[in-house]
């Protein structure tokens with residue numbers, strides 16, 4: 001797929017990274033120009049540059065980065081002919097369909113080919129993707145792109161209505177992915193196309209629950225099992241570096257101690273509350289006190305003010321001892337180092353320059369694109385032996 005050469009050549013498909021929100025593709029065609037608000041460029045300027053180069057505009061104002069395409073970048077830059085699958089969903093589907101080197105996969109419909117590119121990379125030249133699209137112009141365009149991106153040997157694109165005419169395959173595929181308005185109409189055809197000598201998988205991508213329910217019924221009727229529906233939501237993390245003078249372990253110990261103290265105080269409060277039953281406002285006041293106390297105690301030692309301000313760690317004395325603010329959830333980071341702390345040695349050197357990378361989940365959770373319904377098709381059970389076939393017990397004595 002795509003050029004693997006170090007240098008850009010005429011005819012290559014390249015990705016132009018203009019900004020994080022503006023990513024385009026280009027077939028390098030000497031003689032043509034590329035103009036944008038980030039400057040003026042000749043395609044010939046790109047030829048011979050190493051992939052990954054930053055190129056300044058001919059007018060001297062603006063620059064672009066020229067990147068080698070990957071399926072992820074292609075998904076960001078491809079020409080949309082339909083709605084497409086994005087990386088969050090693609091990665092889940094590829095993983096849960098167990099798509100890997102050598103896999104034989106079916107997809108319908110092809111649409112803009114976003115999913116197809118990721119699958120083609122995952123399965124490699126030893127695998128195969130059968131892709132189906134019933135819209136003639138889309139099928140033609142996708143076929144051209146697959147050829148241009150060196151995927152023709154891996155992908156077979158058929159212009160066909162799979163709900164009506166099926167996949168023309170029997171016992172051939174390891175998995176099927178359906179991104180169609182009526183996937184339930186293709187479930188029986190998918191079953192025929194899946195191999196029967198081992199467990200195989202199917203996934204249907206549908207935007208609304210009514211479609212999911214119809215698909216689940218069709219999967220049940222067709223004998224699929226292990227039917228599970230997922231929704232992928234993307235939550236971003238703000239990542240930053242903050243200075244620390246304490247080891248993570250010390251900070252965690254401090255937080256744990258804080259929790260123990262809070263628990264003791266809570267028990268005392270309960271005991272106190274039980275003694276002052278007559279006070280009609282007792283319960284409310286107790287809660288207020290609790291929350292005040294939590295406010296103070298949530299904050300690590302020395303921290304009192306500015307608790308909501310954000311990412312920075314705060315100093316608790318003039319020597320500049322840094323402790324994590326409440327919104328940097330160090331205790332959680334320690335429990336699950338893979339999610340939050342990107343670089344956390346067991347003990348961070350207590351030097352004034354020591355820094356730790358921390359992250360904070362943004363409150364915004366992006367979604368929803370669609371629901372993903374997965375199911376497994378198990379190989380048919382071998383027929384149970386008939387009673388007459390049962391091994392004989394030996395001669396019977398009379």
Ligand SMILES: C[S@@+](CC[C@H](N)C(=O)[O-])C[C@H]1O[C@@H](n2cnc3c(N)ncnc32)[C@H](O)[C@@H]1O
Nearest residue numbers: 085109111112113114115133134135161162163
């Ligand atoms: C949402 S798009 C697929 C997008 C694709 N998964 C991607 O990532 O680019 C759905 C496609 O399915 C095609 N389609 C719908 N019903 C079909 C059918 N019965 N047989 C084949 N293709 C069909 C549509 O023409 C459309 O291009």
